[in-house]
Amino acid sequence: MSLSLRLEVDLDKIKYNAAKVVELCHNRGIAVLGVTKGFSAIPQIVIALREGGVDGLADARMENIFELRNEGCLESITLLRIPRLSNVDNVVKYCNVSVNSEVAVIQALGQAAKKMGVDHQIILMVDVGDLREGIMIENVLDTVRKVVRVEGIRLVGLGTNMGCFGGILPEYSNLNVLVNLGKMIEARLGVPMEVLSGGGTSSLLLVERGEIPPGINQLRIGEGILLGTDTTNHRIIDWLKNDAFVLKAEVIEVKLKPSVPIGNIGRDAFGNIPEFTDVGIRNKAIVALGKQDAYIEGLIPVDKGITILGASSDHTILDITDTTSKIHVGDELAFHVTYSGLLSVSQSRYVKKVFRKDKIWSN
């Protein structure tokens, strides 16, 4: 039996995580969008999110959204990356809601919606400090005035994003900016703000602590549900499962080798000059896994006695000296994935996906 390089996905754990996050948020009056971009919207995983009770789906890629619709998905889908001006027809056709920050794009979305005889809903993104997408706070009122005039568009609320470019942490104060802007828009312009979308996984900590400003009524959660981690706050979320995804790769060589290469050092396979510290002879293993398959920095050996020394396109070299388990050629080694690791393996055609549901494994 050939052991393919594969990503094992425990759908029961993902469903569990989704249900726990939904329960926490619903208790605070917050809806949860299940974010599907971290796993390229693989249908089996989308179903697990749905079974966990998420209130809608969200993705940043139109390719993923086309696939969701082709699979027969009828749920509300929010486009999380501000739309491309050249792609507004597809956005209106396939997404119920999109997040936006450019008036020219919103006008084009409006024209497309009118042509199709529908209303397209938008959330206006406000930049409260992370400096990724969004309107600067002082320009919000003006922008809303322009947006509410656009036919075919229904402005449903405001959103913000943190912890992405600038690494800014969500806090009561910066999220409350969104709440106050919403109140001001309602008071001054009479436009009801149905949705105040307060960020992704990094905002969950505020919900747990009861510190999320009242009024925030939507979060868009990917990483937390999938991996049970919160990279921005640098924490493992201890009430969620952290091992729903495991990558397995086959050992193709095990040998004692020196820790420093022998000969004159030029460049490695990727043009870098490698550096080594001499720690003597080490027991090393190579697995059939490389940079062509996965973002290696996004993998963590499950066995804590194993460390990744490096990788080329098709080989990953491991130091197995300190593990207590005996490793042979033909064995499989398991790796946890980080968010960036998951992004890479979920869309790699070299990595087979297998799913566990109701304790049964299947493709």
Ligand SMILES: *Cc1c(COP(=O)(O)O)cnc(C)c1O
């Ligand atoms: C990716 C993304 C999210 C989800 O972030 P997680 O940290 O995975 O929860 C939320 N909102 C926007 C706009 C995104 O691009």
